[in-house]
Amino acid sequence: MTDGVHAVVATTAAVLDAAGGVAAARALLAPYERARADRLHRSTDRDDHVAAHVLVRRVAAALLADGGREVEARDLVLEQRCSGCGGDDHGRPAIAGVPGVHVSLSHARGWVAAGAARGPCGIDVEPVAPVAPLQGVLSPGEAAGIADLGPDARDAAFLRLWTRKEAVVKTGAASLDDLARLDVRGDEPLPGVRVRDLDAPPEVVAAVATVG
Numbered sequence: 001m002t003d004g005v006h007a008v009v010a011t012t013a014a015v016l017d018a019a020g021g022v023a024a025a026r027a028l029l030a031p032y033e034r035a036r037a038d039r040l041h042r043s044t045d046r047d048d049h050v051a052a053h054v055l056v057r058r059v060a061a062a063l064l065a066d067g068g069r070e071v072e073a074r075d076l077v078l079e080q081r082c083s084g085c086g087g088d089d090h091g092r093p094a095i096a097g098v099p100g101v102h103v104s105l106s107h108a109r110g111w112v113a114a115g116a117a118r119g120p121c122g123i124d125v126e127p128v129a130p131v132a133p134l135q136g137v138l139s140p141g142e143a144a145g146i147a148d149l150g151p152d153a154r155d156a157a158f159l160r161l162w163t164r165k166e167a168v169v170k171t172g173a174a175s176l177d178d179l180a181r182l183d184v185r186g187d188e189p190l191p192g193v194r195v196r197d198l199d200a201p202p203e204v205v206a207a208v209a210t211v212g
């Protein structure tokens with residue numbers, strides 16, 4: 001944790017188990033979070049959503065404990081605000097009443113990740129799977145760097161770049177429109193923005209970005 005960010009990658013199952021099961025995990029969430037989970041069609045997506053929203057409370061509590069403030073994850077309230085439509089049940093997450101702690105979360109097909117830091121942070125996790133690299137996402141240098149790899153290595157390399165870009169976007173330092181201009185091969189893709197891969201089992205890739 002050289003950049004001051006608490007970041008965890010875990011399976012949805014492990015997070016739900018640690019919480020005492022899905023019902024106990026759901027009980028930690030605000031009504032709006034449970035309602036959003038309930039609107040998802042697949043039970044696996046619902047579980048991912050619940051687990052990520054529990055994990056983000058855990059990492060925020062761990063960061064606060066580092067600063068000498070002992071607080072139970074269950075006592076933290078997550079609030080969200082969408083910069084697109086102004087809605088208050090989705091969008092960038094924050095911990096209510098604790099403006100000095102910034103959080104981010106991600107969920108994808110049985111995996112979740114969450115991060116907490118003293119400045120803006122972003123996190124992303126993706127299971128490694130065959131993927132058709134999307135047009136307009138990589139910078140020319142990034143695209144050239146993975147072009148000659150075999151299919152498996154290319155999938156993993158593309159997803160590594162993708163998670164690094166999403167992590168940077170979630171800090172607010174760049175937007176989805178910037179992806180092809182954003183070269184994330186180095187550890188400082190923009191002035192004052194740092195990004196790194198997270199340690200994770202081989203079946204997933206994950207990255208975290210911080211500002212400041």
Ligand SMILES: CC(C)(COP(=O)(O)OP(=O)(O)OC[C@H]1O[C@@H](n2cnc3c(N)ncnc32)[C@H](O)[C@@H]1OP(=O)(O)O)[C@@H](O)C(=O)NCCC(=O)NCCS
Pocket residue numbers: 049052080082083084085087090091092093104105106107108123124125166169170171172176
């Ligand atoms: C941010 C974004 C790129 C991440 O999506 P993703 O990679 O598919 O999904 P992930 O699981 O990795 O991350 C989703 C989480 O990112 C967080 N998030 C959403 N918008 C965010 C934003 N603008 N900044 C930072 N984090 C954001 C949320 O916590 C969300 O989880 P939740 O929906 O369970 O609360 C995606 O939400 C997006 O494209 N947002 C912009 C478009 C938009 O705002 N649409 C809604 C308009 S009403």
